[in-house]
Amino acid sequence: MKTKNNPKPDRRAFCAFRKPVSPVRLRIAVGGDLCPGPHGATIVREGRTSAVFAPLAPFLADSDLRIVQFESPLPAVLAPIPKSGPNLASAPESAEILRGYFDVALLANNHIGDHGPKGVLDTIRELRSRGFATVGAGANRSEAEAPLRLEVAGRPVSILNFAEFEFGIADETTPGAAPQHPLADARAVAAEADAGRIVIVILHGGHERYPFPSPRLRDLCRAFAEAGASLVVNCHEHCPHGVEWHGGIPIIYCPGNLWFPPDDPASPPKRPFLWHYGYLAKVLFDDDGPFAIDLLPYRSGDDDVRPLEGEACEAFLGYVRNLSETILDSARLQAFFDAWCVKSGSPYLKGALNALQDHAPDDATRFLPIRNLFTCESHHDLVRGLLKISAEDRVEAASRLCDEIDALQNPAFPANL
Numbered sequence: 001m002k003t004k005n006n007p008k009p010d011r012r013a014f015c016a017f018r019k020p021v022s023p024v025r026l027r028i029a030v031g032g033d034l035c036p037g038p039h040g041a042t043i044v045r046e047g048r049t050s051a052v053f054a055p056l057a058p059f060l061a062d063s064d065l066r067i068v069q070f071e072s073p074l075p076a077v078l079a080p081i082p083k084s085g086p087n088l089a090s091a092p093e094s095a096e097i098l099r100g101y102f103d104v105a106l107l108a109n110n111h112i113g114d115h116g117p118k119g120v121l122d123t124i125r126e127l128r129s130r131g132f133a134t135v136g137a138g139a140n141r142s143e144a145e146a147p148l149r150l151e152v153a154g155r156p157v158s159i160l161n162f163a164e165f166e167f168g169i170a171d172e173t174t175p176g177a178a179p180q181h182p183l184a185d186a187r188a189v190a191a192e193a194d195a196g197r198i199v200i201v202i203l204h205g206g207h208e209r210y211p212f213p214s215p216r217l218r219d220l221c222r223a224f225a226e227a228g229a230s231l232v233v234n235c236h237e238h239c240p241h242g243v244e245w246h247g248g249i250p251i252i253y254c255p256g257n258l259w260f261p262p263d264d265p266a267s268p269p270k271r272p273f274l275w276h277y278g279y280l281a282k283v284l285f286d287d288d289g290p291f292a293i294d295l296l297p298y299r300s301g302d303d304d305v306r307p308l309e310g311e312a313c314e315a316f317l318g319y320v321r322n323l324s325e326t327i328l329d330s331a332r333l334q335a336f337f338d339a340w341c342v343k344s345g346s347p348y349l350k351g352a353l354n355a356l357q358d359h360a361p362d363d364a365t366r367f368l369p370i371r372n373l374f375t376c377e378s379h380h381d382l383v384r385g386l387l388k389i390s391a392e393d394r395v396e397a398a399s400r401l402c403d404e405i406d407a408l409q410n411p412a413f414p415a416n417l
Contacts, residue, residue, distance in 0.1 A: 014317065016292040016293075017291055020291050020292070026065075026157075026198070026285035027063045027282055028282065029065070029281065030067045030233050030255065030280070030281050030282075031068040031102065032235050032254065032257055033069050033238065033256075034070055034259050035070075036072065036091070037261060038263045039261040039262065040090050040091060041091035041094055044093045050100065051304055052097050052305065053098075055298075055305060056280060056307065059280055060101055060102075065103055065150070065157065066102045066103045067106060068105060069106045069109065069202070069204065070105035070107060070127070071088070071109045072088045073123045074123040074127070075116075075123070076092065076122045081115065081168070082365050083114070089114065092122070092126045098132065102132070103133060104132065104133045104148065105133070106135060106159075106235070107123065107124070107161070108136025108137060108163040109204040110177075112136075113168015114167070117175040120175040120177075124137060124138070135148035135159050136161030136177060136202075137170065140170055140171070140173055140174065144170040144177060145170075145178040147159060147160050147192055148160075155198055155285075156195075156196065156198065157200065158197045158198070158199050160185065161178060161202045161203075161204075162179065162180040163178060163180065164179075164180055164377045165376055167372070177204075180203065180205065180377065186224060189201055192228070198231075198285070199228055200229065200231045200232075202235065203220070203234045204234070207340065208238050209238060209272055209409060210237060210239075210405070211240075211405070211408045212253075212337070213327065214337050215330070215334050215337055217253075217378070221246075225251060229249060230289055230290055231250055232249065233281070234252070234254050238256065238257050238260070238274070239254065239256055240254060240278050241253035244328060248290070250293050252281050253327065255279050255280065256278025256279065257276070265302040276300050276301070277413070278297075281294070297313050297317060315411075319411050323408070335398075337385065338394070338398035339404075339405055341386040342389060342395055342399050342402065346386060348382060352370050352373050355367075356370065
């Protein structure tokens with residue numbers, strides 16, 4: 001990747017850890033979950049590929065490296081695997097929508113394997129053939145876990161990308177996503193940092209629609225910062241989260257969806273309010289490392305993603321600051337997570353147990369929700385937390401923050417689009 005010679009950026013400062021000691025040496029922009037889906041093929045067919053992210057171009061223009069979470073396989077042939085949860089897919093040609101706006105596609109996620117091992121390899125081939133670098137998925141676990149090493153603005157950069165253990169995970173012989181193995185992953189981060197490289201760790205995990213990281217996820221992100229990462233990002237929750245500086249290292253807990261349009265805009269499904277809101281994050285580096293984070297809040301529509309302006313922008317940034325303050329308060333973060341375990345853990349556990357009764361005894365799919373409960377780190381956290389709270393007779397007490405969670409899931413941003 002080479003530094004781009006572009007016009008003055010549309011910069012929106014969010015928070016700085018310190019004053020810069022030199023001119024900016026490196027700008028890294030990160031976007032959240034992107035899934036063109038069937039509507040992406042319509043956009044391409046109608047010749048509107050460059051229009052989806054055009055409103056974000058001023059913010060992205062001066063970035064030396066632009067990274068996006070590509071949460072969709074691009075299978076040549078649809079071949080949905082048995083799983084609990086939806087099987088996503090996008091037409092191969094919809095990758096063109098990224099051209100000119102992003103450089104790297106992150107593939108460690110819970111949907112990359114939705115159309116089997118061949119779908120994983122199809123996705124990697126399609127993206128690379130169109131000029132995008134990929135990381136986080138491969139023909140086997142070793143390839144999936146391998147760092148993506150780049151030269152960016154004259155600096156050596158390594159990106160490591162890992163997903164929680166859901167469906168489509170790579171093993172020693174099967175294509176898929178890179179799984180999270182925290183101890184081994186931390187050693188890999190340390191090795192890249194010891195080699196003098198700028199290390200970016202991007203995870204895919206957490207609790208969908210929940211506006212905070214769990215205490216475990218916060219500790220995991222902090223551990224990567226302590227292991228030598230220069231930037232840590234998490235995606236997956238489909239809603240924006242806060243940010244923090246941990247020992248001088250920026251942690252972005254979730255930028256929210258970037259663009260996740262309905263399959264058919266004429267008959268859109270009912271989706272959570274925050275499904276359509278998020279932010280691009282740009283981390284600025286000087287000679288001593290990262291020193292500031294700029295955010296560009298936006299609202300995503302069916303056909304494009306547009307920055308928030310004026311009162312709506314200020315309200316959104318205030319919302320993110322509020323979330324960020326809670327992340328720093330360990331007791332309050334735990335109290336919120338206890339409430340979430342009560343609010344969402346019981347329906348999740350009931351759904352998994354009901355699956356055992358709703359299928360014939362010889363139907364292997366009856367065990368898929370149970371498998372996901374035990375293998376996915378965040379699902380396991382949710383149910384384990386619920387059982388602990390129940391055993392300690394704290395269900396009523398833990399529920400007291402449920403109304404606050406509801407309010408955070410449905411904030412009153414002023415409309416400007």
